[in-house]
Amino acid sequence: MDFETAKALCRTFPGATEDLKWETRAVYSVGEKMFAMSDHAVPATGICFKVDDERFLELTDRPGIIPAPYLARAKWVYVENAKALSDAEAAALLQRAYELIFAKLTRKLQRQIGEQA
Template sequence: MDFESAKALCLAFPGATTDIKWGADLVFSVGEKMFAVTGDEVPAKGMSFKVDDDRFLELTDRPGIIPAPYMARNKWIYVEEANALSDDEAHALLRRSYELVFAKLTKKLQREIGEAA
């Protein structure tokens, strides 16, 4: 998983925004709801994001992937080693994280983001 290309992918999703929270964390959001978090350093050293409930245990059993600190109860993982996921799998998981969060937005906000895209 190339963390820098993952950051670029996150920004390419419709309505995606970034901001810095907690001092040094680069947060990717849609509709002001987080879907991915990484450090603001370049190159990034890891990335957290939401996964489907049924994939959480499978993914956190892999070397280099752990339950995300503070967010594991919400089924977030932290990829701490770049070789833990291929770029293709990482991109699919990040897209799914975005979709999971987007689906929880109000229908009105979903329409506004869709129209702006």
């Protein structure tokens, strides 16, 4: 998984925004709710994102993937080794992270984002 490619993918989701937070983190959000976060620096050294509750333990059992610091209780993982996931699997997981957060938005906001796409 190439972290820069993953960051570029996050920017393509409907209604997704990228903000610099905590001076060093690129945060990807939809409806002002975070779904992924990475280093702002290029090249990035890792990426973290929301996962389904049932996938959390499976993913964190893999070498190179750990519970995300400060966000693990919300079922976020941190990929610290680019070889831990293939590009295709990473893309699917990032898409799912976006979908999980999008589903928590109000119906009105979901419609607004859908109309913009």
